[in-house]
Amino acid sequence: MQGVPSRAERLAxxxxxxxxxxxxxxxxxxxxxxxxxxxPVRLWAAxxxxxxxxxxxxxxxxxDGNVRWNAIINPGVPTEALRRAAELxxxxxxxxxxxxxxxxxxxxxxxxxxxxxxxxxxxxRRPERCPxxxxxxxxxxxxxx
Numbered sequence: 001m002q003g004v005p006s007r008a009e010r011l012a013x014x015x016x017x018x019x020x021x022x023x024x025x026x027x028x029x030x031x032x033x034x035x036x037x038x039x040p041v042r043l044w045a046a047x048x049x050x051x052x053x054x055x056x057x058x059x060x061x062x063x064d065g066n067v068r069w070n071a072i073i074n075p076g077v078p079t080e081a082l083r084r085a086a087e088l089x090x091x092x093x094x095x096x097x098x099x100x101x102x103x104x105x106x107x108x109x110x111x112x113x114x115x116x117x118x119x120x121x122x123x124x125r126r127p128e129r130c131p132x133x134x135x136x137x138x139x140x141x142x143x144x145x
Contacts, residue, residue, distance in 0.1 A: 013038040013040070013041065016033060016036060016038060016041045017038070017040045017041050017044055019033065020033050020041055020044035020045045020047075020048055021044050021047075021048070023048070023049065023050065025048065025050060026050070027050050027051065027052045027055075028052075030045050030048055030050055030051040030052065030055060031051070031052050031054065031055045033045045034046070034051060034055035034056075034058055034059055035055075035058065039064055039066075039067065042059060042062060042064070042067045043064075043066055043067050043070050044070075045059065046059040046062075046067050046068075046070040046071035046074060047070045047073075047074065048074075049074065049075070049076060051074065051076065052076075053076055053077070053078040053081070056071055056074055056076055056077045056078070056081060057077070057078060057080070057081035057084070059071035060072055060077055060081045060082070060084065060085040061081075061084055061085060061088050068085065068088075068100065069099075069100070071085075072085055072100055072103045072104070072107070073103060075107075075108055075109070076109075077107065077109055078109060079109050079110060079111045079114060082104045082107055082109060082110055082114060083104075083114055085100050085104060086100060086101045086104045086114070086118060088100075089101055090121070095122070098122075098123050101118055101121070101123040102123055102124065104118055104123070105118040105119060105123045105124045106124070
């Protein structure tokens with residue numbers, strides 16, 4: 001059983017969350033924060049556009065579903081990590097859920113081969129008619145006018 005964190009531990013976790021939310025945080029530091037034991041730290045590392053691809057590859061298969069979701073919508077996720085995320089969802093959910101695989105099929109880094117596999121699996125019925133989802137826009141950019 002895990003004990004209640006002390007005030008100092010909570011403040012340290014909060015500082016790490018603020019660090020991961022900062023667009024100026026260095027990729028090397030984000031790589032360290034991507035394996036933090038505090039869930040919100042990993043979640044915000046998954047959302048940060050400066051998080052390196054190898055760290056995102058870990059985050060798309062994280063034990064926490066919210067961390068996985070935030071990692072999969074990061075435009076920096078490499079193709080092989082997208083494949084692993086799709087395989088994990090297929091193993092755990094079968095044909096019951098396609099939420100991650102729907103994001104994979106429309107991800108800007110999905111290879112044509114991976115996209116074809118996802119379409120064949122029934123993830124997207126008409127991929128040529130599906131627009132690029134808004135959530136791939138970098139959260140640090142301003143919205144298009």
